[in-house]
Amino acid sequence: MPATSVQSSLLGAMISLLLTTPCSAVVESADYPNDPRFYSQWGFEQPNDADVDVLTAWEMVKDKPQSEVIVAVIDTGVDSTHPDLVNRVAPGYDFVYDDSNPVDMLFPHGTPIAGIIAAEKDNDYSVVGLTGDMPVKIMSLRVYSTLELLGLMPVSAASRAQRLESAFSYAIDNGANVINFSSAVALSAVESDPHLKATVESLLKKAQDKGIIIVAGAGNSGSLNPDYFPYQWDRPNIINVASINRRGALAADWDQSGPEPRDHSSYGAHAHLAAPGTELESTWPSNDLLDITLFSPDSDNGTSFAAPYVTAAIAMGLSVRPDLMQSDSPAAALNNILTLRKALHLGVQTTPELQSTVNGGEPIVVAGGFLKLPLFLENLGIRLSERNGESITTYPKSVVRAQEKGGAFNPYGGVIRLEYENRTLVADGTQSHDDHGILRYEWDFGDGHSAQGAVVEHTYDRTGTYYVTLKVMDGEIDPVTGEGKSDVSAPQRVEVLPPExxxxxxxxxxxxxxxxxxxxxxxxxxxxxxxxxxxxxxxxxxxxxxxxxxxxxxxxxxxxxxxxxxxxxxxxxxxxxxxxxxxxxxxxxxxxxxxxxxxxxxxxxxxxxxxxxx
Structure with missing residues (x-):
């Protein structure tokens, strides 16, 4: 996200504080992490399937040999004391204060980005990162300070660009395997300085020759044309990521059909694919004390937070395909980059909207869809061993739409709250899909009751919090169970409110x-x-x-x-x-x-x- 966008979206929060391609999840008995806020990380898993299907991805890599991957996060610094990150950091550098302690306990940008990628799994605390318990470490490289981003300490765009030059050099020379760059320097600052432009171009080429991909947000203008580095730099090792919202739509009013809540994303031919970028749940500085969602609910949006989804995907792929981190020539390094790019391009769930074009043919996003981790991994040759190597696309996909009886369906998902006097849930599984047709729908309402059918109703006996899941089964034979191939949805959280x-x-x-x-x-x-x-x-x-x-x-x-x-x-x-x-x-x-x-x-x-x- 551009520095100016970072400043405008988070300044209010800081001041207040200071004052259709199917992808199937074939996890029968999902091993949900014990991190308590996992159920709020909608971009990881949610019942309507507008997510990256992380549970299936974890199943795909859990029995594979894994190599350490270093992810450089060039940003505002990372709170390395956070319980979810303390074991997930590698040595980094602070180019603002010129020391080896790139820690920011205040500004909530670099820390949540690091959390999306690598927050520790199964430590009974806060959230989890997309890479789960894989050996992925964060190299924090700080190029912005809190005072600068709040407008309290002037700094020129050229100075920021020079810090960026130093940060890229550090990442390339100190073992980074992929770079997340969610805070951009104005392209004009680079273009206006011939020496700086040549230096940056040289660094990008150096990163390419080492097989290092740079992942960036596509921008937060909400419009077609990007105006920040590196969005217009057409290089094979640069990937730009647009944002989708909770219903799987581009987070921008690209067709002038009317704005939606939390619109912000840039789009166009510079945006290679999309990923979740609204209503963020992640790690926050000072052990989550500086959670901007508590102070400024509209601040938890931006392609800054869509980019680390793709960065994490690349890190997962590199960990189980370490050959893609090895090259003996620039040509071999480029081949590795192109292999990853192709897997990203094919590893998406396409939607009619994201496949649309504007301005006489320019794509909304080049890949026409949003990231699906299992599809990305499959396109790198990684399969579920326990499924005899069968493609996940041969399995059905369970999709849940649920609402209060007599109420309206919320396309943005989230917790369903039932008033005590109307504690009947209508659960609809008709959006589930399979290439051979679904034969059975099995509902678990989380209170000891179950039902069968594509659309069912259930009345809860008492107040409380429940998790509803749907298992769908087709007529193909699963090589493990000997029954029909099946899929279980992500849990739909339902709260039955106390009586008035x-x-x-x-x-x-x-x-x-x-x-x-x-x-x-x-x-x-x-x-x-x-x-x-x-x-x-x-x-x-x-x-x-x-x-x-x-x-x-x-x-x-x-x-x-x-x-x-x-x-x-x-x-x-x-x-x-x-x-x-x-x-x-x-x-x-x-x-x-x-x-x-x-x-x-x-x-x-x-x-x-x-x-x-x-």
Whole structure:
């Protein structure tokens, strides 16, 4: 992403803080990582299949010999103390402060890029990187400082370009096998300096002669024409990546049909393929403290974050095909680069949109699709050993569309939240596909219940979080199971929300003062979260008393620990206000006959009655 785009998209967040080609996933019992935010990394796996199918890719490489790969990340620096990165870094350099500690604990750019590529897998922390547990290391080469990108320290484009020259030289001379370059220097700064232009061209040729591919974002102009280096440098070892959104569409209004949320991507003949580039989940500086998504939700977008998907793919391919890192001549190195380029070009899921053209024939993206890791690996000759080397394209693909009954389908996916009074899920598998036709649809709703059929409904009995999967099977014989070839979808997360309580009674008596009111809630909600026999009450609402005066009630309690519950009860009325902090044993009770929960703390009583229509 260009430096100016980095600055404009992240400045608000920092200030706030400081203030159709099918690809099949043939994983029968997916070995999901234990990293808790993996389910939010939609670009890795999601039910609608607009992702890179990382689980199948991991299966394809897990039993193969693997060689170490060094990925140079030329960017803002990387937080090498992050628990997901501390074991994944190689020696690097800081060309801003001229030292060997290229760590940035503040600016959230280089660190999330490194996380997409190589965040540690199965360490029970945060996210995971696309390369999983493969021996891939990050060489951080810092060329930007936080103060510069926030506009607090002036620096010329030429100075940045000279730092870039030094960073590329370091990467080439110190063992980098692939370079991720998501922060670009203005092309005009290079073009206007003949010496610098010649130097950069020489470095690009030197990288090519060593078989090193440079992966960059295609730009964030949201338009056709790129204007930043290296997008217009037509060299075989440069790959530019456009962004898709969660529904698999180009993240740009290229056909003027109307903008979508988070549009930003440049496109055109300089964009070789696309990859996920919106709603980022990754590592953030200072152990995720500086997660820009918490402060500026629209900042987690950019081709900066699409590029590392392709960088990671190349690293995976090089690790299991180390011959592509070896060459005894520039011609052999170029042949290795072209092998990888061809695999990337063929390793995509094509879509009609991404195959479209503009301006009389210029492609949206050259490959006509977005990255699918298993297809890329297959085009490098890597197959699933346990499937007798059969192509993954001979397996069906499970695709899930789900929604609340009576609700609208959200094409951007994400968590489905069911209101308690309408906790019925409609699950649709008709978008699943197979070249021989699908014979069986088997649903698992994550609550011990299952069903068969292309479209089914399921009503949940209780509140909670569930993961829904669909297994589809065709009529071809799987060489391992002896049954039909099958595929299991990525899990669809479903949250059944707690019931709302719409009738409340308040009683208070202390020191001769008394207050007793009741009424039907007008706004807000009071949630009672249940985990087994444990209860937690939380929420704020308002109701009208018998004199038509507004009463506001707010309550927060913890889950009990050895019976002890802490919290606060507060209410306000034109004539009476109280707030009580408490820590007491077992203050919550339930009366099944009236469907009422009661919270009694010293002089305060609150009674919540569930809506009678349930």
């Amino acid at each position: 309580y719409d009738f409340v009674k308040i009683r208070y008596k202390a020191n001769g003062e008394g207050f007793a009111q009741e009424g039907r809630m007008l706004s807000g909600r009071i949630d009672i979260r249940k985990i087994g026999s444990l209860r937690r009450i939380r929420g704020t609402s308002q109701f009208l008393d018998e004199n038509n005066q507004l009463v506001k009630v707010s309550v927060t309690t913890s889950f009990p620990v050895l019976g002890l519950v802490a919290g606060n009860i507060a209410f306000s009325h034109p004539n009476f206000n109280r707030s009580v902090n408490f820590a007491t044993i077992n203050p919550v009770s339930y009366d099944a006959s009236t469907n009422t929960y009661s919270l009694k703390v010293e002089e305060m009583e609150l009674h919540f009655t569930e809506k009678t229509r349930r």
